[in-house]
Amino acid sequence: MRPLTDEETKTMFEKLSKYIGENIRLLIDRPDGTYCFRLHNDRVYYMSERILKLATNISRDKLVSVGTCFGKFTKTQKFRLHITALDFLAPYAKFKVWVKPGSEQSFLYGNHIMKSGLGRITENTAQYQGVVVYSMADVPLGFGVAAKTTQECRMVDPMSIVVFHQADIGEYIRSEDTLT
Amino acid sequence: MGRKLDPTVKVKRGPGRKARKQKGAETELSKFLLLPIERAARKQKKQTSKKPGSDDDEDEDEEEEDDDDEEDEKDDLKEDEEEEEDTVQANFDETETFKLPAAADRAKEGLLQMDLQTIHQRIRDNVDVLSHFSEKREEGKERSEYLSLLRSDLCTYYSYNEFLISKLMDIFPVSELIDFLEANEIQRPVTIRTNTLKTRRRDLAQALINRGVNLDPLGKWSKVGLVIYDSSVPIGATPEYLSGQYMLQGASSFLPVMALSPQEGESVLDMSAAPGGKTTYMAQLMRNTGMIVANDANADRLKSVVGNIHRLGVTNAVICNYDGRQFPKVMGGFDRVLLDAPCSGTGVISKDPGVKTGKDEADVLRSAHLQKELILSAIDSVNADSPTGGYLVYCTCSIMVEENEWVVDYALKKRNVKLVPTGLDFGKEGFIRFKERRFHPSLKLSRRFYPHSQNMDGFFVAKLKKLSNTIPTQQKPASTPEKSNMGKKQKLKPEKSETPIITKKAGVKSENKKSDGPKKAKIAKLDGETSKKSAKPNKKQKVKELNGDSTKEVVIEKKKGSQFEKNNKTKNKNLLKKNKNRMGKNKFKKLKNMVGQ
16 A cells, blocks of 8 residues: 555546545545545555554555545556545535436436436536536435536437436446456 | 156145245144044044045045055054044054154155155154153153154255254254244345434435335334335345445344444454445444454455445445454454354355255364354454453354354353353343353353344354453463563463362362462563563572472373363473473472472
8 A cells, every 4th residue: 555646646636626626625634634545456545544554554465445445547547436436526526417216227227317317407517527416315326427518408409418427326236346 | 656646636735835834823733623523523433444544534634645655654643633632542552653654664755755744744743742741752762762753854844954953953942943944944034224324214214115115113122224024126226225325234233233332433343244234334333433444354255345335435444355363463452343253154044045954063163163263363353451342242143052152162261251241132042051061151141043033043142351461371370472461461360260270170289279379470470571581589499489389280280171272382381491490309309298288
């Protein structure tokens, strides 16, 4: 387990800021202690300092996971955000999309969201802006990328895609193995 | 041999076994409870027609039988029932007929397809006789013969192997045994646990009801459990499940965590964590504070732990893949430890029917051995001086005494721990004695749960409190270097706990030993701190004498305490020590004589 290098930190924060903007500060300085990111086996883990101390006792090959996994770095050093980070992104999300109950299941299966399934969307969403997807009951379902701006969403036909799927909570069942 | 010899003969069949079971006990009993007039009619018929095998005389339900060899059987059973119903009449016919299956017929049975209904009835009759043995027994027939017949019938009827049935017959009285076996045939109800980190039970119940799930709170012993009766949506795939608002977990798995009750801010170890239900429950009780180490030896099953931890929003967990026995070395000093030891699984037969035939003596002993090693490692990982904790909960999903009480008793002997109440006010108390074994009386505080009485998987929970961080050895203080951690702490405690045991055996030397208590402590201090070997000059004489005493006592103890381990090791070490602090042969003999008288 090692701290992230500058490069890696930059890449990761860029990705995160697509969804939560400058609120990244809030992830590091929390009222209940300092939290940090560490890299282990190409995955980025978010943990408090207390857990960090504890985890250093465990040898590298035996350590499986610490705190929360945010995502992983691919072979070409791109950062891919995992669904496991949802709990931390959702409260700070700047742009949100609400999905109608009928299309909830479709999104949870990994499909993109179409205009017909769109319930609400925050104003002034830019195109290709990272968004967090909620159900109508305000339960976070995952995140994605807006395919159209809010204005355009109003105008397009019901069958066109408005949000590209990136990660959803259905992955906990569909691809449990890839979480580790 | 086919059941129906002549397919054109249409025999009217009643409801099958499953249907009757579902209807309930009344329908089964109705076979035995006849109206008086029917009873009289039967008797009359029997008296008139002596020839066995006539269909009229049989019970209405017994219709599919092989004619040939079963006739004797049927007659026997019929007569059994009648005898039991007519309690006025003496029962000398009954067991004679009951016994017939013994020699030749039982061999035949092995080859024949015995009708399950017949076997079932025979089981019931047998159980009835055994429950009222003095009244219903046959002259000259031993209880063991009835039991062996029952054993083989149970094996056939419920598809168990001999070993397991024998073990179960040891644990349960015969009538309860039937209940247990029946309960293992059906599934326990599906239960879920609300994740209080994300939602409340009330809100979750409401949301699930809206989806079309029929549920109820689990019981007054749990504030987070819900039992699912039926559901129109798959319970393991609702958006509520995926967002981590609840977890599918057996009711019995709530119990060890409730017993352990980790507090906020503590450090907890879960030695055998997969698939993560108990770990996440602990995290929710701790409100994501403190830290949890979730360990499991199986890397594949760890993936489910990772998945569950992330899904339920647990942030204070570290997951690792060690063999549990390595534990105090990797990390120690936890406030609380939970050990859900791998076991033979005899409590969860309803989930895995393969256990019925797959387990035998070697499996159970192997599990027991592993569990003993694990429990010692677990105890060593607890910090006895923890301000809020110092507890270990040992649990298994097995009902075998070898894996439960025996292991805890072993731990009590080997370490400075004691049993404390689990805090669970229901369930059966653990065994204090079992067959030829006797366990420590505090085993009463452990709890057993059964599928037929508590309607949850078979389970055993024991809560231990660690009294001190020192590890007692059976030999006297002049020994093992692992006791180097014994430098400062109370040595009196471990030694006193042993001297009473030894004094019972060493009749002659008892007084000496008792008076030597404090002296032994001194010896312990002197010998234990191997680096500080230099005895003080003004105490040299005393030391020598004491050492002479101690070595002697060591020898005596070695002989007496033969069931204690590490004889060889400590012998060598004792010899070494002896050499270091030798006194002359004559002096030694003198002392020996003095002390001997």
